[in-house]
Amino acid sequence: MISITLLCSLGMSTSMLVDAMSEVAKKRNIELDIDALPFDKASERLEKTDILLIGPQVKHLLPKFQEKYSGRIPVIAVIDFRDYGLVRGEKILDESLERLETAAGASQL
Numbered sequence: 001m002i003s004i005t006l007l008c009s010l011g012m013s014t015s016m017l018v019d020a021m022s023e024v025a026k027k028r029n030i031e032l033d034i035d036a037l038p039f040d041k042a043s044e045r046l047e048k049t050d051i052l053l054i055g056p057q058v059k060h061l062l063p064k065f066q067e068k069y070s071g072r073i074p075v076i077a078v079i080d081f082r083d084y085g086l087v088r089g090e091k092i093l094d095e096s097l098e099r100l101e102t103a104a105g106a107s108q109l
Contacts, residue, residue, distance in 0.1 A: 020089025
């Protein structure tokens with residue numbers, strides 16, 4: 001199972017994206033544990049997160065999460081603001097899974 005955590009200001013604006021990504025994963029038979037949280041509640045879930053996606057409205061927090069969780073979370077990235085605004089769940093999921101695959105390959109070197 002792949003665990004994805006999306007962070008935004010209040011955890012509400014990402015809920016549509018969570019639904020879209022979940023639907024794509026379901027259609028592809030990908031076991032996915034995905035949730036959206038406000039950035040100040042992130043620690044509740046990050047110990048089991050494989051992919052941390054940060055909403056564009058809080059992209060300034062990327063360095064903080066990279067510093068704190070690099071090495072523990074394989075993928076930490078900011079969601080493209082266009083994909084976020086247009087709720088492109090399939091594209092965001094595909095890019096996230098590609099990044100995870102790349103990170104897994106790099107860790108085996």
